[in-house]
Amino acid sequence: MDWGEIVKALGTALGIGLLVGAVRERQHGDHPVVAGMRTHALLALLGAVASSFGTATFATTLAAVALFAAASYHATRAEDPGLTGEVAMLVSVMLGGLARESTALAAGLGVVVALLLWAKEPLRRFSRELVSERELQDALLLAAAALVVLPLLPTGAIDPWGVVQPAVLWRLVVLVMAVGMLGHIALRAVGARRGLPVAGFFSGFASSTAAVAGYGQLARTQSAPVPAAAAAALLANLASLLLLAAVVGAVSPLLLRASAWSFAAGALGLLAVAATGLHRTRDAPTMPAAPQARAFHLTHALAVAALIAVVMLVSEAMRRWFGDAGALAAAALAALAELQAAGASVARLAGTGGLDITHARWGLVALLAASALSKSVLAFASGGARYGRIVCTGLVAMVAAAALVAWLAPA
Structure with missing residues (x-):
C-alpha cells in the first residue's frame, strides 16, 4: 500500500x-x-x-x-x-x-x-442571444459533415484513372465549410465596423475573385478611397492564398512542406502592398454593422469540390496524353477561374507521383501567376486604372516573391 x-x-x-x-x-x-x-x-x-x-x-x-x-x-x-x-x-x-x-x-x-x-x-x-438560429444550423451541418459523413465515405478512387477519391474530396468540402465558419466567427468577434481590411480578408475565404470585383465597384463609385478598396482586395487574396495552402496540405502534405516558404513569401508580398494602401487612408469607411447571416454556403463548398474533381480528371488526362507539361497547362487554365481547384489538382499529382516535387512547386507558382493575371484584368475593368494598378502591383509582388523563394530554395 x-x-x-x-x-x-x-x-x-x-x-x-x-x-x-x-x-x-x-x-x-x-x-x-x-x-x-x-x-x-x-x-x-x-x-x-x-x-x-x-x-x-x-x-x-x-x-x-x-x-x-x-x-x-x-x-x-x-x-x-x-x-x-x-x-x-x-x-x-x-x-x-x-x-x-x-x-x-x-x-x-x-x-x-x-x-x-x-x-x-x-x-x-x-446560446440564446449571440448565436442565431441560422448559425446554429450551420454549426450542426459542419459537425455532421465532418463527424458523420466523412468517416462513411470510401477512401479509394471511384474512377478508372484512380483520381477521384470521395473521402479526399469531402475533406476539402469540410475544409471550405470550416474556414467559412472560422471567418464568420472572427468577423463577429471583431465587429464588421472595423472597416474594409477585416471585411476584405474574410471575404477572400469565400471568393477572392468576387472580392476584387466588389471592391473595384466601391472604388469606382467613390464609396471607398481607392487605396483602401485595393488593400481590402489584396487582403482577400491573402485569405485565398492561405486557403490554397490548406487545400494543398490536405491533399499532399509533402508538397505543402516543400512550398511553405514560397507561400510565406507570397503572403508577405501581398501584405506589403496592402499595408501601403492602408497607410494612405487611415480613415477608411466602415462596412455594414453585421456580417452575413450564413457562416458558409454548402452549395459553394460542394461546387468547389465538384470543380476540383473535374480539374483533377482533366489534368490526369492531359498528363497521360502530353506528360507533366500538359497536366500543368490544364491546371494553369483552371487557375484563371478557380485557384483552389487547380492547386488541389497539382497537389494530387505530386502526392501520387505523377509530378516530382520540384515541378509541382513551380506548378503552384504558375497557378498563382495565372490567377494574378485574371484578377488584374478584372481589377482594371471593375475599379479603373488606379485601383487596377495597386491590385496588380500586389499580385505581381506575390508571384515574384513566391517565384524568387522557389528559385533560391530548391526542394
Whole structure:
C-alpha cells in the first residue's frame, strides 16, 4: 500500500469537491443551495474511498447518491426545476473515484466542471442571444459533415484513372465549410465596423475573385478611397492564398512542406502592398454593422469540390496524353477561374507521383501567376486604372516573391 499515492488521491478529491462546491454556493448567493462546499467535498471523498473497495462498492455508493439527488430534486423542483445541482453531486462522486486512478486527469476534469458551472450565464447568453438560429444550423451541418459523413465515405478512387477519391474530396468540402465558419466567427468577434481590411480578408475565404470585383465597384463609385478598396482586395487574396495552402496540405502534405516558404513569401508580398494602401487612408469607411447571416454556403463548398474533381480528371488526362507539361497547362487554365481547384489538382499529382516535387512547386507558382493575371484584368475593368494598378502591383509582388523563394530554395 503506497500511502503517498493514497494521500495524493484523497487530497485531489478533497480539492475537487471544495472547488465545485464553492462555485455552486457563489452562484446561489443568499439563496439556499442543494449541495455546497461541505457536501461536495464529502461526496468527492466518498467516491475516492468507495473506489478503493472495488467496483461493486463504488457502484452501490453512486446509486445511493443518485437516490439522494433524486429526493433533492423532488423537494426543490418547484423553486428550481433545473438538474445541474443534482448532476454535479454525481460528478463529484465520479471525480473522487477517478482521483484514485489518475489524479492529474481528475484534477483537470474538476477544473473543467467548475468552469462549466461558473459559466452558466455566459453560456446561456451565447446560446440564446449571440448565436442565431441560422448559425446554429450551420454549426450542426459542419459537425455532421465532418463527424458523420466523412468517416462513411470510401477512401479509394471511384474512377478508372484512380483520381477521384470521395473521402479526399469531402475533406476539402469540410475544409471550405470550416474556414467559412472560422471567418464568420472572427468577423463577429471583431465587429464588421472595423472597416474594409477585416471585411476584405474574410471575404477572400469565400471568393477572392468576387472580392476584387466588389471592391473595384466601391472604388469606382467613390464609396471607398481607392487605396483602401485595393488593400481590402489584396487582403482577400491573402485569405485565398492561405486557403490554397490548406487545400494543398490536405491533399499532399509533402508538397505543402516543400512550398511553405514560397507561400510565406507570397503572403508577405501581398501584405506589403496592402499595408501601403492602408497607410494612405487611415480613415477608411466602415462596412455594414453585421456580417452575413450564413457562416458558409454548402452549395459553394460542394461546387468547389465538384470543380476540383473535374480539374483533377482533366489534368490526369492531359498528363497521360502530353506528360507533366500538359497536366500543368490544364491546371494553369483552371487557375484563371478557380485557384483552389487547380492547386488541389497539382497537389494530387505530386502526392501520387505523377509530378516530382520540384515541378509541382513551380506548378503552384504558375497557378498563382495565372490567377494574378485574371484578377488584374478584372481589377482594371471593375475599379479603373488606379485601383487596377495597386491590385496588380500586389499580385505581381506575390508571384515574384513566391517565384524568387522557389528559385533560391530548391526542394
